[in-house]
Amino acid sequence: MVLLRNLAFYTAFYFVSPFYVLAALAVMPVNREAFRGVVRKWGKFHRWCVTRLLGIDVVIEGRLEAETVLYAVKHESFFEAIDCPVLFGYPAVFAKAELFRIPGWGRAALRYGLVPVAREQGAKTLRAMIRSSRQLATEGRELVLFPEGTRVPHGEIRPLGAGFAGIYKLIGLPVVPVAVNSGPTYHRWLKRPGTITYKFGEIVPPGLPRAEVEARVTKAINALNDPQ
Numbered sequence: 001m002v003l004l005r006n007l008a009f010y011t012a013f014y015f016v017s018p019f020y021v022l023a024a025l026a027v028m029p030v031n032r033e034a035f036r037g038v039v040r041k042w043g044k045f046h047r048w049c050v051t052r053l054l055g056i057d058v059v060i061e062g063r064l065e066a067e068t069v070l071y072a073v074k075h076e077s078f079f080e081a082i083d084c085p086v087l088f089g090y091p092a093v094f095a096k097a098e099l100f101r102i103p104g105w106g107r108a109a110l111r112y113g114l115v116p117v118a119r120e121q122g123a124k125t126l127r128a129m130i131r132s133s134r135q136l137a138t139e140g141r142e143l144v145l146f147p148e149g150t151r152v153p154h155g156e157i158r159p160l161g162a163g164f165a166g167i168y169k170l171i172g173l174p175v176v177p178v179a180v181n182s183g184p185t186y187h188r189w190l191k192r193p194g195t196i197t198y199k200f201g202e203i204v205p206p207g208l209p210r211a212e213v214e215a216r217v218t219k220a221i222n223a224l225n226d227p228q
Contacts, residue, residue, distance in 0.1 A: 006191055009053040013046060020045070024108045036090065039112055043085035050079065055193035056185050062200025064088065068137045069174045069203065072164070074221040075146040076154050076183035079196060084144055087198065092136040093144040094129070094167075113141060117163065126163065130170045137173065147217060154183030155225050160218060165210045175213065177201035177220030199223055 020042035027034040050056050071088070073080055084091045090113075097116040100106035110116075115132050117125075133143055149161030168175060178200055185194035201220035204213060 002190065002192055005054050005193070006189075009049050009191065012053060013049045016045060017042065021104045021108060025104055028108060028111050035108075035111065039108075040085045043083060046082045047086050050186070050196075054185075054191050056191070057195045058083075059195055059197045060087075060200075061197060064142070064200070065174075065176055065203065067174070068140060068142070069176050070143045070145060070168065070171060071176050071178055072145055072147045072217050072221060073178040074180040074224075075148050075151050076180060077151060077186040077188070079182040079186040080180045080198075081146070088142045088144060090141050091144045092133065092141040094133075094146070126166055126170075129167065133167070133171055137171070143171070143173065147221070154181060157218065157222050157225070160214050164217070165214060168206070168213055169210075172206045174206055175204040175217060177204065177217045179221050179223040181224040197224055 020038060024035055024038045024042075027038060047058065051058060071091075075081070080087075081093070081095075084093050092113045092115060094115045094117050095109065100109055100114075100116050113136055115129055115136070117129065137143060145164065145167065147160040147164040148158055149163070152158050178198055180196065180198055182196045185192050185196055201223065204216050204220075208216075
């Protein structure tokens with residue numbers, strides 16, 4: 001049954017997704033709201049494939065903040081990255097620069113408001129990221145960051161990426177940590193039925209020392225780790 005579920009998921013999601021990309025590219029130059037709607041529908045289609053075809057339930061504990069904040073989201077699988085347009089209203093996500101080189105998708109991602117993170121280019125890139133994210137924040141967008149910088153196996157705790165503290169300091173926004181336990185179900189290849197939970201943590205105010213904010217965010221985003 002697991003193999004059949006995976007076959008159905010991969011066939012449906014990867015066959016249909018290119019049509020969403022083409023639709024997004026078609027409406028992108030002429031209608032911003034329609035473009036945004038296509039992206040959200042793609043996210044909803046993925047969520048439908050996950051829940052209906054893979055048999056994975058999605059549970060949300062806590063809520064989005066009314067004010068503009070920086071969401072620091074645990075990263076265990078591709079699930080939470082693809083799910084952002086569904087979980088949030090109109091998110092501006094910090095994403096690895098190499099993803100923007102994907103034909104079609106990269107162009108659409110820039111237009112949607114994703115923020116490229118080119119970690120090897122240092123201070124110059126960081127300043128560009130800050131300018132872009134501040135502008136997006138003034139537009140009421142939710143800023144979303146995966147502070148570990150890469151996918152981390154479920155149950156494993158790693159130090160946050162070096163860029164997180166700099167972004168936190170320079171943007172000057174509160175941080176909401178979000179724990180996610182997608183790793184045990186949404187594997188890279190063979191996905192399994194189960195439950196994925198998002199847990200929104202307590203808001204972390206701006207202006208804290210680096211060690212304190214990193215400790216608080218690290219603890220909160222790992223709140224759904226299985227007991228060792």
